[in-house]
Amino acid sequence: MTAAAAPAASPATTGEQPGVRLARSRRNAELSLLLLALVLVAAYGATVEATVLDTVTADFWMPTAVLAALFLAMHVAVRFLAPFADPALLPAVALLNGIGVGFLRRLDLAKADPGDRETLAIFAGNGGRQLAWTLASVALAAGLLALMRDHRSVSRYAYTLGLAGIVLVMIPAVLPARYSEIYGAKLWIIIPGLGQIQPGEFAKLALLAFFAYYLVRKREVLSLASHRFLGIDFPRGRDLGPVLAVWALSVLVLVFEKDLGTSLLYFGMFVVTLYIATERVSWLLIGLILFFGGAYLAYVLGGVIGGPFANFHLRAEIWLDPFADPYQDGYQLVQGLLALGSGGLFGAGPGGGEPLEIPEVQNDFIFAGIGEEIGLFGLSALLVVYLLIVERGLRAALAVRDSFGKLLAGGLAFTLGLQVFVIVGGISKLIPLTGQTTPFLSAGGSSLMANWLLIIVLMRVSDAARRPMTGGPGGTAARPGGGPPEQLHGAPTEVIRP
Amino acid sequence: MNAPLRRVGVVAMVLFGLLFANLNWIQAYKADEYRNSDYNGRVQVAEYERRRGNIEAGGTALATSKETSGKLRYLRTYPGGQKYAHVLGYKPVNLGDTGIERVENDFLAGTSDALIANRIKDMFTGDETGGGNVLLTLSKRAQDAAYNGLADNRVGAKRGAAIAIDPRTGAVQALVSMPSFDPNPLASHDSEEATAAFNKLENAPGGPLKNRALSEVLPPGSTFKIVVAAAALENGVGKDTSIPAGPSWTPPTSGAPIRNAAPGICPEPEVTLINAVTESCNTGFAQLGVKLGADKVKEKARQFGFEQDDLTVGQLGEGGLPTAPSRTGSMEAPDGATDPAALAQSSIGQRDVKMTPLQGALIAGAIANGGSQMRPHLVRQLLAPDRTTSYYTAKPNKLRQPVSGQVASDLRDMMVSVVKNGTGRNANFDGYQVGGKTGTADVSPGTPPHGWFIGFALDKNGTPVSAVCVVLEEAGDGGSGEAARIAGKIMQAAAADSGGR
Numbered sequence: 001m002t003a004a005a006a007p008a009a010s011p012a013t014t015g016e017q018p019g020v021r022l023a024r025s026r027r028n029a030e031l032s033l034l035l036l037a038l039v040l041v042a043a044y045g046a047t048v049e050a051t052v053l054d055t056v057t058a059d060f061w062m063p064t065a066v067l068a069a070l071f072l073a074m075h076v077a078v079r080f081l082a083p084f085a086d087p088a089l090l091p092a093v094a095l096l097n098g099i100g101v102g103f104l105r106r107l108d109l110a111k112a113d114p115g116d117r118e119t120l121a122i123f124a125g126n127g128g129r130q131l132a133w134t135l136a137s138v139a140l141a142a143g144l145l146a147l148m149r150d151h152r153s154v155s156r157y158a159y160t161l162g163l164a165g166i167v168l169v170m171i172p173a174v175l176p177a178r179y180s181e182i183y184g185a186k187l188w189i190i191i192p193g194l195g196q197i198q199p200g201e202f203a204k205l206a207l208l209a210f211f212a213y214y215l216v217r218k219r220e221v222l223s224l225a226s227h228r229f230l231g232i233d234f235p236r237g238r239d240l241g242p243v244l245a246v247w248a249l250s251v252l253v254l255v256f257e258k259d260l261g262t263s264l265l266y267f268g269m270f271v272v273t274l275y276i277a278t279e280r281v282s283w284l285l286i287g288l289i290l291f292f293g294g295a296y297l298a299y300v301l302g303g304v305i306g307g308p309f310a311n312f313h314l315r316a317e318i319w320l321d322p323f324a325d326p327y328q329d330g331y332q333l334v335q336g337l338l339a340l341g342s343g344g345l346f347g348a349g350p351g352g353g354e355p356l357e358i359p360e361v362q363n364d365f366i367f368a369g370i371g372e373e374i375g376l377f378g379l380s381a382l383l384v385v386y387l388l389i390v391e392r393g394l395r396a397a398l399a400v401r402d403s404f405g406k407l408l409a410g411g412l413a414f415t416l417g418l419q420v421f422v423i424v425g426g427i428s429k430l431i432p433l434t435g436q437t438t439p440f441l442s443a444g445g446s447s448l449m450a451n452w453l454l455i456i457v458l459m460r461v462s463d464a465a466r467r468p469m470t471g472g473p474g475g476t477a478a479r480p481g482g483g484p485p486e487q488l489h490g491a492p493t494e495v496i497r498p
Numbered sequence: 499m500n501a502p503l504r505r506v507g508v509v510a511m512v513l514f515g516l517l518f519a520n521l522n523w524i525q526a527y528k529a530d531e532y533r534n535s536d537y538n539g540r541v542q543v544a545e546y547e548r549r550r551g552n553i554e555a556g557g558t559a560l561a562t563s564k565e566t567s568g569k570l571r572y573l574r575t576y577p578g579g580q581k582y583a584h585v586l587g588y589k590p591v592n593l594g595d596t597g598i599e600r601v602e603n604d605f606l607a608g609t610s611d612a613l614i615a616n617r618i619k620d621m622f623t624g625d626e627t628g629g630g631n632v633l634l635t636l637s638k639r640a641q642d643a644a645y646n647g648l649a650d651n652r653v654g655a656k657r658g659a660a661i662a663i664d665p666r667t668g669a670v671q672a673l674v675s676m677p678s679f680d681p682n683p684l685a686s687h688d689s690e691e692a693t694a695a696f697n698k699l700e701n702a703p704g705g706p707l708k709n710r711a712l713s714e715v716l717p718p719g720s721t722f723k724i725v726v727a728a729a730a731l732e733n734g735v736g737k738d739t740s741i742p743a744g745p746s747w748t749p750p751t752s753g754a755p756i757r758n759a760a761p762g763i764c765p766e767p768e769v770t771l772i773n774a775v776t777e778s779c780n781t782g783f784a785q786l787g788v789k790l791g792a793d794k795v796k797e798k799a800r801q802f803g804f805e806q807d808d809l810t811v812g813q814l815g816e817g818g819l820p821t822a823p824s825r826t827g828s829m830e831a832p833d834g835a836t837d838p839a840a841l842a843q844s845s846i847g848q849r850d851v852k853m854t855p856l857q858g859a860l861i862a863g864a865i866a867n868g869g870s871q872m873r874p875h876l877v878r879q880l881l882a883p884d885r886t887t888s889y890y891t892a893k894p895n896k897l898r899q900p901v902s903g904q905v906a907s908d909l910r911d912m913m914v915s916v917v918k919n920g921t922g923r924n925a926n927f928d929g930y931q932v933g934g935k936t937g938t939a940d941v942s943p944g945t946p947p948h949g950w951f952i953g954f955a956l957d958k959n960g961t962p963v964s965a966v967c968v969v970l971e972e973a974g975d976g977g978s979g980e981a982a983r984i985a986g987k988i989m990q991a992a993a994a995d996s997g998g999r
Contacts, residue, residue: 272506272509275502275506276499276502276503276506277499279499279501279502323537326537327537334535334537335537337524337528337532338532338533338535338537338538338540340521340524340525340529340532341524341525341528341529341530341531341532341533341535341538342529342532342533342538342540344525344529344533345525354539354540354543357538357539357540371521376521376522376525379521380518380521383514383517383518383521386514387510387511387514390510390514391507391510391511394503394504394506394507394510395507397503398500398503398504403499406499406500406503407499410499410503410506413510414506414509414510417510417513417514418513420514420517421513421514421516421517424517425516425517425520428517428520428521428524429520429524430516430517430520
C-alpha cells in the first residue's frame, strides 16, 4: 500500500469524518433535483411531439406524470427507509429512465401511421411497455429497500446468491437456441408467447454479492501470501484457483452465449472487486492479460477454425472496418455511426432525427439514436449523468465502514460504469460492438429492473455510510435489523492497525 | 481498501474520458464523412426534398419528378420507358446512377456551382426551388425511328445499336441500344424492389444495361473499307484508278485465301476503287491494304478516331457518357514485323479490328461534313429551374480533321454510289442524297455475322443533315441490308425533324 493511501484505511478518516460532515439527510435536495429531472423529461416529451406531430397534444404530459408519480413515491419511500441515502442517485436515474421512456415513445410515434400518432395510448408500443416496466421496477426497488434494511444482511445469503448467479448465467447456455438465442447471442430465456428475460442482468448482482463476501473472507490470504517478481507481488498458485474459475466462466459465456460484452463485464467486475479487496495491482495485470489474451486468442481461433469463435471474430472484423460490408455485417454499426455523425454538435433536436435508419435502435443502439437528436452536447450530458452515478456509488463505498459494503458498492458502481463503457464504446467504434443494454435507456424489462435493484443497493450502502455514527434516531444503535456481529468483527477495515 | 477504490474511481473517469474523447473525435474528424456518406439514408431524404430538374428533348420531358406522400418527397419517373433508357440512365435511391442522370447530377439536383444563387435565394425566402433542367439534342422522331427500327428488325436480331449524329454540329439525334430496359422500377423508393429490378436486369440475356451504341466494340466488317479507301486516296489512288481484285486472293506467308461474299462480286482481275467500294470487293481491299502497309491503315483509322479512349458524350468539353475506344489491333506477326495475312484481314474489317457504333457514325459524319469531324454531344442546353436563364448552350466544336475536303468529296461519291448502285440500296429515301457503306462481319464459325451500315444523308444543297450507324448483332446474311433500311428510316426522320428542333 502506498504511503499516501495509508491513512484512508483507518476508520477515523473513512467512517466518521464523512459521517460528521454529511449529517444532514439531504432529502430536500433530492426532491429538488428530482423535480428538475422531471421537468427535463416533460420538456423532452413536449419537444418530441412538437417536432414529430407539429403540435403538442393536450396529453403530452401523461407519460411524464406516470413517471413523476412513481419517482415521487420512490422519493417518499427513501425518506422513510433510507433517509441518509445519497441524494443524487435517484434524480440521476429518474432522468435517464425518463429520457429512455420518452425516446422509445418517440420511436413509436415515428412508426405509427400518421393518422394514429396523436392518439397513441400511453401504454402502447415499446415506450408504453417500458413505462410499465418502470412501474414494476420501481415497485420492486421500493420493496427491496424495505426488505433490505441493512446491506450487510445480504452477506448471509452470499453462497445462495453465488449459486443462483451461476445458474442464471448458465441457463441460456444450456437451453436450446430456440429458447435462448436472439440475433446470435444466447443470453435469453424465451418464454414463447410471453416474452423473454435476460437472466444475466440479475446474475450480475447476485454474483457481485457473492464475490464481495468471498473476497472479504479471503482478502488477507490473497493479499499477504505472495511471491515478488519484477517488483510486483504475485499471488500463490493455489490462490489463483477462484480467479481462473471465473475466467473460465467468462470464457464459457463468450463461447456458448456468443457474447463478449457480458463476458467482459463479469470478468471486469471480478477483477476489480479482487483488486479493491487485496490492493494488489498484480491482480489487475493478471486479469487484463488473461482477458485480452483470451479475446485475442478467440479472435485468432475464430479466423482459423471458426466454430464457436466465429461470431466473435466477425464482430472484431466489423469493428476494424465496419464499412467493408456496409449493407450486411456492418450495417448496424455503420448506421449508428452515421446517426452520430449526422447529429453533429447540437443534434437534430428531439424528434428531428431519423433513428429508425438504425436497425434495433431501441436496444443496443439507443445511445446512437438519441445522439442524433441531442448531439454531442446532449450525449456528453448523459455520459456525465452516468459518471455521476458511478462516482457517487464509489463515494458511498469509500465512506461506508464495513468491508463487505465497500466491495459491494464499489463493485456495483464500477460494473455499471463498465457496462456503459462497453456499449457506448461499442456503438461509437471505440471497442468491438457487443450486445449490451444501455442502463436505464434501452428497451427491456430485465435490464431496467436489475439496474434499479443495483441503484437501491448503492442507496442502501450510501445510507449506511452517511448515517451519523452515534446519537439520534438514525444512529447505529437504533438501526433496525442491525448487522450480524461477526461481520463487524471480521471486517478488516475495522481493525486498527499500527 | 479505500486507496484501490479511489483508483477504481480514476479508472471509471478514464473510461468515460475515452468515450467522451471518441465521441468528440467522431464529431471533429468523421462527422462530415458520415453525414454525407452514400450509406446515410438522411442524405437521400434531404436530396429528395428538392424537386429534381427535368431532362427534356424536343420540348418533351423524358425524366421528371413527381411528388409523393412518402418519406422521400419526389419520385423520379421516365415517361419514355425503354426508349430513352441508355441516354437518360437512371437515378435510383440506393444504387449507382448512370447516363445523363449521372453526368448532369449536380445541375439536375440543384447543387451545382452554377445554381448557387438559387440556393442562397432559397435560404432567405424559405422556398425550395427545384434543380435545373437539361435539354438534350435528341430528335424525338429520329429516336422513335431508331428504337422501333431496331425493335422490329426483320432479321430477328436480339442485340444491336443505332446512333445518329448531325454531321455539321456533332449533336446526337438518336441513340438506341437493344435490348433496352425500363428505368422506372430502378428509381423506385422501395429499395428492395429497385435492387431486385437491378439484379434481374444485370443477369438478363443480352445485357440490357449496357450502352451498346457507345461502348460495345465489334468487328466492323466492310464498313472499315472506307478507312482503307481514305488512306488509298491520300496515297495516289484515285476513285477511278483500277486496283487488283479477283475471286480469291491469298496473302503472302498465309495459306488462308480471302474471298468475296458472293461469286458475282469483282471476279475480274482489276476493278476501279469506286466499284470496289460499291460492290464491297474483299479481294480488292485486302490487296490494297497490304500494298498501303499497316502503318498507313492504322494511322488513317487513328485519324478517324480509333484508339481514342477518353471521348465522352455529354456536354462539349467536359463530362458525359463514357465511350469505349475502337481499335485496329496490332496486325503484327509474333516477331514484330507486319503480318500480311493479318493486315489483309484487317483491311476488310476483320481480325482484331473493333469499332463502336459511335465510331461508325463519326466516320460517316466526317465524310459528309467535308472531312471535319465534329465532337459528338448530347446536352444542348442547361436551363435554370425558372426556365429563363440558360447556364450552358452547346457551341459545336471540331474534334479533328481526318481527311481533306477533296478526299472527303471522293469518299462521299463512292458512298453515294453504294446506296445508288451497290449493297446499300435499302437506305435510300426520297428528296435526299444518301450515301453509306454496309458491313457483314464474321465473328466465328457457327455464329451468324453482324450486320452493319454507316451512312449519311445530304439535302438538295449538298448540306449534310444526318450521319448514322446501325449494327445488328449476329443478324445473319440479310443483316447489313436490314441495317441499311433502318438507317434510312432514322435519317429520314432526323431530316424531317431538323427544321422543327
